[in-house]
Amino acid sequence: MPCFLLADVFNNPESLFYYFFKADLLGKIIVLMLLVCSVMAWYVMIDKWLEVNKALKSTERLLRDMEATSSHLVFTGRLGEDPSPVARIHEAGSASLLKILGTDANTLVIHADDHLLPRALSSIEFDAVRKAVDHKVDELELEYGSGMPILATLVYVSPYFGLLGTVYGVMLAFGGMAVGGSADISHMAPGVAGALLCTTAGLLVAIPSIIGLNMLKSKLKRVHMHMYNYSDSFMSNLSLHRVRKQHGA
Secondary structure (H helix, E strand, O other), X not given: OOHHHHHHHHOOOOOHHXXXXXXXXXXXXXXXXXXXXXXXXXXXXXXXXXXXXXXXXXXXXXXXHHHOOOOHHHHOOOOXXXXXXXXXXXXXXXXXXXXXXXXXXHHHHHHHOOOOOOOOOOHHHHHHHHHXXXXXXXXXXHHHHOXXXXXXXXXXXXXXXXXXXXXXXXXXXXXXHHXXXXXXXXXXHHHHHHHHHHHHHHHHHHHXXXXXXXXXXXXXXXXXXXXXXXXXXXXXXXXXXXHXXXXXX
């Protein structure tokens, strides 16, 4: 951009750059810091939105496939590449079950087609599978919730940083007026306007962030609901295999 155009931008009272350069050093630092916070907030929001959307779509697709079968165990060994949290919960539960039974995935699937297990599970073994499933749910909950504390912190802190810059800038403006012994608004207004830029920057960070935070919380709540429901569904379905096997023994 030509130098004379830059000069016009910086000297134009209708430009934010004008108020930025009228702010004091602390005000400039706060505005730049809030700019970095804004980039961080948008990065977290976009990254988590893509991650959670992918999780929801893959989970809902897999659950539809599972509804068409009477045994969840027939999916053992087939979900290693599936990105959904439900697939990872299933893999954790089936891996624990295979270890307890001392068998392989093919043998388990063959029995699962008839709602049977290679052998009956004891209550202790059943609880061990339950613990493996619950552990994976807790792990996934932490994984999908990562980044949310950062976003929440930016939502709550950014307006206060903006307010700090504004209060400090206004204090300097009034202090300069007292030292100069003049209450000329034309001399005080640019400094006050520069100080108010800090509050503006803080709100520009906080407003989109709080909207994104609430939308992500809603999406994550659905993901967590699917995870908790499926962990119960997996164990309930496994208990049917155990009962069928015991009755057929």
